[in-house]
Amino acid sequence: MTDTPPDRLSTDPSSPYFDQPKLERGIGIRFKGNERRDVEEYSISEGWIRVALGKKVDRHGRPLTLKLNGEVEAWYERPAEGAGEGGGESGDEGETA
Template identity: 70%
Template sequence: MSDTPPDRLSVNQKSPYFDEATLMRGIGIRFKGVQRRDVEEYSISEGWIKVQVGKKMDRKGNPLTITLNGPVEAWFESPAPGEGDADEAKPEGE
């Protein structure tokens, strides 16, 4: 079974693409070959990320974001609960 992150994910709780359980595992993002830690939202299939523009806020208090286009790669930074433990419990000979 492949353990791939969702095609689109957002850190904004008001977004329909917000998923707290997925975010708790940690998502790594590589955009145009550079690992990014400031991504607010991404879409792998559409090839874009949204990042915050400095400390600017819109009139509703949300961070002001800019959309950047290019190749996006995503991965989980930690295994799913129970997956990492199952591999460690197996004897080496089997």
């Protein structure tokens, strides 16, 4: 089983691509080889990200965004709940005979 983020994800709750449980795990984005922390929405297959345009907002109070085209990579910053257990590395260090 691969643990890859969705092809498209948004931080805007009104978007159809918003998914709170996936966002809570943390999504890392690399755009054109540089890691970005200011991404509002991304699409890997279409090759674009949306970033906030400073502190400017539209008439509804949502941030204005700028769409940038280029190579996009995404990954989860934290493993899924229950995944990664059973490694046994941390429990064996403190044992003495």
